[in-house]
Amino acid sequence: MTKFNYPPEIAKLGHVALVSADLEKSLWFFRDVIGLEETREVDGVHYLRAWGDFEHHTLSITAGPESRIDHIGWKAKRSEDVENFATLLQDAGVEVDKIVAGEEAGQGDAIRFELPSGHRFEIYFEMEKPEPELHRKAVLKNQTYKAWAKGISPRRIDHVNLATSMDSKIITDFLAEKLGFKMREYLVAPDDSQISGWMSVTPLVHDVAIMKTQTAKTPHELHHLSYWLDNAQDVLRAADILCEHEIVFVGPGKHGISQAMYIYVKDPGSGVRLEIFSNGYLIFEPDWKPIKWTFDEMSTGFTYWGEQSGLNNPKDDETTLTAGFIRSSVK
Structure with a gap:
């Protein structure tokens, strides 16, 4: 070694x-x-x-x-x-x-x-940080482009959520042991086996999440990618913009896990789900103890309030929570 x-x-x-x-x-x-x-x-x-x-x-x-x-x-x-x-x-x-x-x-x-x-x-590691053309460049020297130039206008990329048909703990163990990710919150089934895990290498609650679901056809699928908005009002503005474009979406709502506000919407070209994400909390404690959520707490964990398909119905289980994703790689 x-x-x-x-x-x-x-x-x-x-x-x-x-x-x-x-x-x-x-x-x-x-x-x-x-x-x-x-x-x-x-x-x-x-x-x-x-x-x-x-x-x-x-x-x-x-x-x-x-x-x-x-x-x-x-x-x-x-x-x-x-x-x-x-x-x-x-x-x-x-x-x-x-x-x-x-x-x-x-x-x-x-x-x-x-x-x-x-x-x-x-x-x-190495990645260019190109300057935009003058007409798109922000006045602020610590910002790349003009904010609010068009559309919903998120500030930055936030996280990815991976769906799988296999034991999620095998994946989260690999992320922890080989890549240094830390478990922040996790969800267990009635037999105490892990269903999902939210992990990060930054103070964010999660840079990546892994969700096991029987709906996944393969072990390697994407539930969603996420971009960050600055605040809750921006999420509500995003809802207006999506309505003006006659695009169906889910939310707004607030997750219990992460405490963040969300809207879910699908790209009509690829079918990939995008989460528009804001608020939540940050973790600075070096001795953070992962938060455990049980199966019967799942509706609160996923949706503290608001709309998310399947999450406010106690009859639904984890197989309905993550329906509608695309393959993450060709096998």
Whole structure:
């Protein structure tokens, strides 16, 4: 087993690479309705970010015969952590692919690998932070684009929620042991087995969540990706904008787990679910004890108040909570 002077670390969620069966609809949804800014397009891949995102992209969209998530990117804390993660994972028997600088626009050398579920992750460090054109540039020097220039206008990417048909604890154990994620809150079934876990490497309640559901057809699916709005009023404004575009959505509501406000809406091009997210709480305690939620507390845990399909009906179980997601990778 290789020894390191210090263990490699992940700093934050970087980006989601989406393949859409209807590229034009997806671009309309994410650029015009949600309000992401397009950094550039390279060889048919459109790179986008929110007005408060600093790196080259937090979402990429390309056309494909079937909608799926190609990979989810994570930024390492140090440049050497990329290679150190590769060594750590290979020592554990995980197959690691090397991605050379420039293969993904704006990004330096990276590695890609699969979780035990088949979800494909990428770890990188180097990423361009391009300046926007003058007409899109914010007056504030500590902000990338003008806020509220168009659409719902979220500030930044927030988290991803992965759905699986397999034992979620196998995945959360891998995230904790190999990648350094910390469990923040979790949900158990009546037999005390884990259904879902919310984990982070930052003070956020979750950078990633893992949810087991019998509705998932494979072990490697995406329930949703999420972008952050500054406050509850912004969530209500988002509801108005979605209504004006005649787009069906779920919410607004408030989660018990994370205490955040939400709206769920699907991209009409790919079918991927987007969560528009705000409020909640942060965790700064180094000795945080994970919060346990039981099966009979699930309706409060998922929906403290408001609308979320299935969550306010005590007859519904975890198989109905996460219906409607796309594959995260090709197998």
